[in-house]
Amino acid sequence: xxxxxxxxxxxxAFKTLLKAVDISGLxxxxxxxxxxxxxAPTDDAFAKLPPETxxxxxxxxxxxxxIVAYHIAFxxxxxxxLAQIDEAExxxxxxxxxxxxxxxxxxxxxxxxxxxxxxxxxxxxxxxMVLMPAILAGH
Numbered sequence: 001x002x003x004x005x006x007x008x009x010x011x012x013a014f015k016t017l018l019k020a021v022d023i024s025g026l027x028x029x030x031x032x033x034x035x036x037x038x039x040a041p042t043d044d045a046f047a048k049l050p051p052e053t054x055x056x057x058x059x060x061x062x063x064x065x066x067i068v069a070y071h072i073a074f075x076x077x078x079x080x081x082l083a084q085i086d087e088a089e090x091x092x093x094x095x096x097x098x099x100x101x102x103x104x105x106x107x108x109x110x111x112x113x114x115x116x117x118x119x120x121x122x123x124x125x126x127x128x129m130v131l132m133p134a135i136l137a138g139h
Contacts (some may be wrong), residue, residue, distance in 0.1 A: 001120035004038055008124060011117065016046035016054075017071075018043045023058060024065035026072070029091070035120040037088065039096065040105045049130055068094050069134045070120045076122050079105065079115035094133055101119035107131065 001007075005027060008014040017040055021027055030036060031073040048056060057064045071094035077088060082105050094105050105112040108126055114126035 001118065003118040003121050004034070004036060004061040004124060007117060007119040008038075008040060011043045011124075013044075013126075014040055015042050017041055017068075017086040020058065020068050021063055024061060024068045026065065026068050030072065030121075032121065036091075037072070037073040037075060038122065038124045039071045039110070039112075039127050040124050041071070041110070041127050042113075045110075045127065045129045057081065066133055067130070070094065070096070070131050077122055079112075079125070081110070082115070082125070092133055096131060 002010065005021070008018055017072075030038065032098060038052075057067065062136070070090050072091045073088040074091065077085075082088075082098050083100040085098050087097055088107075089095050099106040100121065105115065107125070108131050110126050110127035110129040110131060113128050117124040117126070
């Protein structure tokens, strides 16, 4: 099986996320044995950000690294696990809220639109918006 980065490349819908992972210097982290769980915003999710916000983030490596790390949780957390928990610790250092009801799963305010894309060092769950750590949300 491919690692998380190769799996995301093969999926084709995560070009912006992969660019952000690369710029932020987290590629080696998500290629390492992990395991990690990635809450992966699609290119369409990144397109919902105002263009100036995305451009600004891609030029601010420190802030970008915090945001990308906020999408990466420790462990191999599958959809059945998400249904049992109410938060997940991220490598950024804070937690994301997990809400599961009536067969739908939310991470903070993002909807999980596809679950359990397996990689040899973890799992990817596709989300429909970019998550912002609370500490950066007001900036």
